[in-house]
Amino acid sequence: GMLVDNSIVVLENVFRHREMGKSPMAAAAAGAEEVQGAITASTITTISVFGPIIYVEGVAGQLFGALSFAVAFALIASLIVALSLLPMMAARWKGDGSAGPLSPPLVQPQEPAIEGRLAWARRIGRGLTHAVVGLGSAVTGVARRTTDGISNRVRAAASPFLDAFDRAFMRFANWYHRLLERALDHRGRVVALSAGILLGGIAVGATLDRGVLPDVDQGSFQVRLRLERGSPIEQTSAAAARLESAFAANPGVAAIFTRVGRQEAIAGIEEEESGLNTASLDVRLVADARTARVVEDLSGVFAGFPAGVLTVETGQATALGRLLGGGEADLAVRIRGDDLDEAFAYAQLVAQRLSEVSTLTNVRLSTEEGQPEVLIDVDRERAAAYGIDPSAIAETVERYMRGSVPTEYVDFDQKIPILVRLPEAERRSLATLELLEVEGVPLRDLVHTRETVGPAEVRRLEQSRMVAVYADVASGGLDGALADVAAAIAENPAPRGLRVDVGGENEERAESFRELAFAFALALILVYMILAAQFESFVHPFTILLSVPLATVGAAVALWVAGAGLNTMSLIGIVILVGIVVNDAIVKVDFINRMRRQGLVLRQAILEAGRVRLRPIVMTTVTTVLGLMPMALGLGRGSDLRAPLAVAVIGGLLSATALTLVVVPVAYDLIEEGRVKLRAMVGLAGAPRSEEPIVGQPDRTSSRSRGGADS
Known part of the structure; x- marks a missing residue:
């Protein structure tokens, strides 16, 4: 959706100049020139947001490091196309479905006098070139006549719908114009309402669940089997075969991969302690099967084994989650001390207590007593x-x-x-x-x-022997589970000489949130610097950046409605919003400044910008939202991982667009009035009043003359 935003703004502005009666060439030149500064600034601000994400460490960096490069270069290409290829094509288009003729060159090139074989070869080459070009033109002409006929029929069939849409949009534009006039007459109420909406968004955001990654249906789950210590491998293999037979009978299971006995580390993941009494079964599901449903269907099979023998991992504790999150479970109670036997005994007590907590599941020790x-x-x-x-x-x-x-x-x-x-x-x-x-x-x-x-393994943390108790969150969210774990440890204090701390996903979450907060702040600074350079003002960038808090309100509400919660993916979406939501405000503020330089007073310039720039703002917002809709709906395997990002961007973009259409013009009016009053207080002379046009200042957003750019 973002890739077509620049082209939409340019093409809409060219179309506006065509409606004013200009020729295709003049409309293309004036339309592209008028918005080139605004779309360049908006593209650079969007790219600047992806820069900090590249250097973010942890989960966010692993997920979006390479993607940030791809998006940045794609946006640069879209800007080049919008400012070069698109105006050229618009200049040739008559508007009635056919292309205009190419303008002849001003000076006909003279062929140098070349004698001999070189001149003969040149004539042959030119003849072949003309033949190829002629053939291409013929094919293009046939295709154009065919497509013209098809497009005429499509246009005739869609004409009633297009006319109805135009009438509806005109009614919406007239309603918005009246709303903007009332907002400018009641600026205090608009500011108070915006502040109330912002506080409400903060309150909604505070209630969201927090985690490292969203719950993802990976289409697989893993079962760990651990028999009594000393069990021979033949007994372990028989138990694993029993599970295999039960899993294979389920129609949702596509394949089963079983490993029995000692297991080596895979893909850099530290496997839990394994031995002759352990086995692991990786179960892959068919395309349309849901992991939670299959695990629920197999609950009777799991119940046939004694408590503590089986561990089922379906979420972030599986291989993908450990690669991204860096943990073997959602929570880990780490017990450190010099006496390993004492630490193991206390770990058993903690594990027994946590197994009674309803918000936790899959409670297990990092190591067994040993072989x-x-x-x-x-x-x-x-x-x-x-x-x-x-x-x-x-x-x-x-x-x-x-x-x-x-x-x-x-x-x-x-x-x-x-x-x-x-x-x-x-x-x-x-x-x-x-x-x-x-x-x-x-x-x-x-x-x-x-x-x-003997100990099956000896783990160390900060040079101390360590035994960990792992657990996954069953319900209530990570924060509620952390509170329950803290209460359980408080009821059973550790003996003297042992140190206890709770880690796991919450540590990775804290690191990811800290990194993304830094990226968010850096993105704001970069966007402000770019806007200050574009508008040559330290004040107007603040007007544009008002879109950011308004966008976070919509993102928080959208995440709450979708039940997505705050995680690394949704926070990346909020960071990306910093570069996206300011684009509409840039286009609007740039046009307000342009109108004031052309002689309109402040209020008239604001109203004219609202009228002229409403259509491209709505169009760019709709295209971006529609482009993200498949991702937000979670279509396809693994799309649950990216859905919170799309939900956050869609919600933030819709709220920012709706509020930007009203709040940014009001803020611009208030800031300009405040600047005039401030200058009057300090005794500066020669400053224009807020209701006076800015006449005589150069148009720094364009390098060409504005003589042909009408409003």
Whole structure:
């Protein structure tokens, strides 16, 4: 939608000059010249908003870094087309459906006297060129006659609807003109009403839910299976196969990918602790299936497993969410201390308490108590007495337990390694381990053995041992879940020596909001600097920037109505609004200044700008809104991720346009009156009164003479 805004403004202005009786060439030149400064400033302001987004870190930078470059260069191309190609085409168009003839060159080029083969080759080349051009012209003529016939029939069929639309728009324009006159007569009421609307928008925004990313139906979910520690991999595989069979029977499931046993990190994501007793199943759904509905249908299957064995991840805790949000769950209670056993015991208590909270689901520990293991301590004195090196003892245990590859089986061009080790039953027996011999000496005479349960993993945070309790938000939003977690921890304080803090999605949310707040402030500064340079004034940019708070009101209300909430996507939309909503105000204020320079008093200039610039403002707003509508409606897989951005932009653009048509002219009138009073107070002479035209000042928005640019 934004790409056609410049062309709409130029073409509408050219059409306005055609309605004034000018020739196509004069109308194209005057129309493009009159708005070139305004659309250039509006395009630069829009591009300047995408600049800060490029350097934003976190989720926003990952999602919109490359897109910002694409949009910026696309807008530059649209500006070039609107100021070059479009006026040229408009100058040739007669307005009756045919193109006008090309103007002959002022000076006919003289062909230099070239003799010999060079002149012959030149004549051949020119002949071929004329042939190609003639063929192209013939094809174009046939196509034009065909399309002219079609367009005439379409125009005849659509004529009643177009006439009805024109009449409706004229009634709307007349109503707006009367409204603007009343607003200028009651400026205080307009300001008070605008302030009330702004406060109401702030109140609505304060009630919105906050998060890192919107809830996205990724068309998949993940199930993590964790049996009791020490369970053999065969038992884990059987349980995973049972889940696979149940999932495959559901018509919404398209594919299932299962991994059993220890799992490596994937795509830079730290997998939760895995072992022989763990498995993960990635379930992909068919195109028209909804994840929440499929998971609900499979709830009976999940209920067939003991509590704590299965963990279902459907939202931001899946791979996409962890890549963007950087967390394994919505919430993480991190418990740090030097005594890992004490930290683990307190983590179990916290997990039990959080599992009773209704706003949380999928409560789990970052690590289990661990796998059973046998510790072997070498008795160095006995080993020295037998003349056995401790490394030989370690190699013997590893060879019998883990196995060794003494040779390979050769099958044609394939080499298959042969692994030799003790049978599974004997490897699990401590008595068998003690009977192993090292250089003829039984192992029990060289070592001390004991059975224990070691930590499955040791995580550290800021050089301290850490155990985390993960949980996902089930209902009530992230803020409500954080309050419930804080209450649960307050009821069960940590023992001395342990430190507890709550992290997870709220930390990523705080970082993203902080980065986007900086981008919003920087965008405002850049837009102000561009407007100050364009209008050569430090005051008029504030008039134009009034559109920004009015846009945030509409964005907040639209997000509230759509139930989208505040997240990274919607905040990016609000940042983008800074560069979009000022465009209408730029066009209006630029025309007001132009009319005042041409001799109109302030009130007449404001009313004339409202009359002349109403049509392009409405057209650009409608095209942008319609362009964002498919995204806002969430059409297609994964569109839920981008929908809040479109909702925020649509709501902000509609409110800003509606209020800009009234508030900006009133603010311009008040500021001009205030400037005159201020100059009168400080005793400045020669300043024009607010009701006097600005005559004699150069038109800095145009580099050409304004003699042919009528109002």
